[in-house]
Amino acid sequence: MKIYTLLLLIFLTALSKGQTHRFVYEYKFKPDSTASNYKTVNMALDINPKDVKFYNYLNIKNDSINRNGGRSYSWNGTPALKRNRNSFENINYEYTESYFSYKSIDKMDWKLDNETKTSGQYTLQKATTDFGGRHWTAWFCKDINISEGPYKFQGLPGLIFELNDDKDNFIFKLSKSEKLEKTYDTSYFLESFSGKNALELSKANTHKQMIQFYNDPMKDMREKFDSADPGTISVGGKIITSKEQFKEAERVIQNFIRKNYNPLDLSNAVIYPTIN
DSSP states (O other), X not given: OHHHHHHHHHHHSOOOTTOEEEEEEEEEEOSSTTOSOOEEEEEEEEEOSSEEEEEETHHHHHHHHHHXXXXXXXXXXXXXXXXXXXXXXXXXXEESSSEEEEEEEOOOOOEEEEEEEEETTEEEEEEEEEETTEEEEEEEETTSOOOOOSTTOOOSSSEEEEEEETTOSXXXXXXXXXXXXXXXXXXXXXXXXXXXXXXEOOHHHHHHHHHHHHHOTTHHHHHHHTSSOOOOOEETTEEOOSTHXXXXXXXXXXXXXXXXXXXXXXXXXXXXXOOO
């Protein structure tokens, strides 16, 4: 497979100044923990000379469209973060009605297991950890001397190839490797999004923002409806013609948010109230 040749080249050549090693992971996740169906996206792990960034791989394509005069933004709840090399302090990015960031310290205590398996030409070793209210299993390769992996998972003596929680809500598998001559500029979709710079908040204020949006998800549209020239307002393909319809749409959105909220980090989850 192509990935193994590329990884071997990475192993044989040190990370030179100005170069980026990009690892692409297939990410399968359940937005609803009670469902059996997965969503599947590709996630990019950029290991730069000074920092590490993790984000939706689709953002690279959208970024190219935006820089060429188009307009393409996509945010589907996948994790986005960055950190300095050899640091456990992450800057996390979230989006609701606004774009914001918060810092977290995410050091993991790994337990190495003697169990191994092969993946192509590589031997992978098993390791486990408890993080964010979940139990995780990682398969890493000591032959790839890069102590990184998807999302916040790092600190093993080799690159993480596979990662999953014990309930298989979240599954990461390394699928591709790219070697870039310089650090990719993410300032238009990571440090900012849809033309808005990330608002720096504490974790508590991040939760407050998310609850505020949940409690009144139709606020902007309702204010537009009350304006002198509201134009045509449509929610879910249904045109709003009266204020009473906003309440119905609000309940639909709130139910969707609750049903599709299955965070990687359960220990810092937002507690959304049930609306009668």
